[in-house]
Amino acid sequence: MSADLERQRALLAWFAEAQRTMPWRHPRPGPHPRPYAVLVSELMLQQTRVDAVIEPFARWMRRFPDFASLAAAPVDAAVEAWAGLGYYRRARALHAAARRVVEEHGGVLPQDADALAALPGVGPYTVGALRSIAFDRPAALVDGNVARVLARWHASEGDEASLRKRAWRDAEAELAAEDAPARGAPSQWSQALMELGATVCKPGEPDCAGCPVHAGCRAAALGVAATIPPPRKRAPVRDVFAAALVIVAQRDGRPHVWLRKQPEHGRWAGLWQPPLFEAQSTEAALSAAQAFAADAGLHLVARGEVEHVLTHRRYRVSVLAATVELPPRSVDAEPTRWSPLAEIRGRGDGVSRLGVRVVDAATSSGSSS
DNA sequence: AATCCGGGGCA
DNA sequence: TGCCCAGGATT
Structure with a gap:
């Protein structure tokens, strides 16, 4: 042989x-x-x-x-x-x-x-x-x-x-x-x-x-x-600055989180996560989130930072939280939903990993920075 | 040929 | 931190 x-x-x-x-x-x-x-x-x-x-x-x-x-x-x-x-x-x-x-x-x-x-x-x-x-x-x-x-x-x-x-x-x-x-x-x-x-x-x-x-x-x-083989040439990892808005409401006696569905193309296509405002800087991202919150009459609380690394992007996310008394059930025409907090924390069915991390940061005790 | 698309485990 | 993973589609 x-x-x-x-x-x-x-x-x-x-x-x-x-x-x-x-x-x-x-x-x-x-x-x-x-x-x-x-x-x-x-x-x-x-x-x-x-x-x-x-x-x-x-x-x-x-x-x-x-x-x-x-x-x-x-x-x-x-x-x-x-x-x-x-x-x-x-x-x-x-x-x-x-x-x-x-x-x-x-x-x-x-x-x-x-x-x-x-x-x-x-x-x-x-x-x-x-x-x-x-x-x-x-x-x-x-x-x-x-x-x-x-x-x-x-x-x-x-x-x-x-x-x-x-x-x-x-x-x-x-x-x-x-x-x-x-x-x-x-x-x-x-x-x-x-x-x-x-x-x-x-x-x-x-x-x-x-x-x-x-x-x-x-x-x-x-x-x-x-x-062997020699090291691969790699595209640099670029920073993306963003602010995430975690809105919590009590529904049926349990905390729920407002999630938005991502478009069918692009990152996290079709998955659910809290609204993410991307910009050129953390300050600009925070401004965008606050403008959105002001329209909705929300009082925001800073809840810390999440760094989420993808292959060619590093997301630096400032997490903002807001608690509302009554969820606006009437906005259901939009691709949004209220998901039980416990469910998101468990495995987050249909929720991106970034979404799970952002929700964790916003709702865990004493994580403000 | 480049770029995009997630997330995690490991040295 | 950097590297790579039972790659494929798009441009």
């Missing part, structure tokens, strides 16, 4: 022993009994760590157990069930994909690569993941883990974009030989590559001493594994 195929055999043997348990993972080789679960998990896992997905996945599967139930639900229900996971466009994509599967494929996920790629939210990586993991077909796949693993195996050099292209060629080459162990277990192979990247061949500090394919790794032999 060639060195490359021996490396495959070693990795597959390691994976059979060392793989982590995941709610969506089918431990046995072969096709997955539930392609829908694979699609849900793959969309949730895009740019998201395994640990962060486990609970949301379980909740989602209880609420939308199959393509039919998801397709029948309003898109807002899907977005709100996604709350806390981030990248909320994925929820709309998954919902649209389910409707398409029901309408165009009889409720059965297609196996054809082109049909899969036509589904919203399904790009090159996810096509490979579905074809290999759901259907056990020999399809290549490259995510951040696989790109790093393959770059180290081959000691590839170059910028991020060229390494990605190289990784796709290398990943497909692994599946080319008729007698390749990877071809014999495509689902296990795809998952093994990613598992190795996530748990052993980690960014920054690879555990080469504990690596099952150390012998077949050129970067390890050269002692350069830790420097």
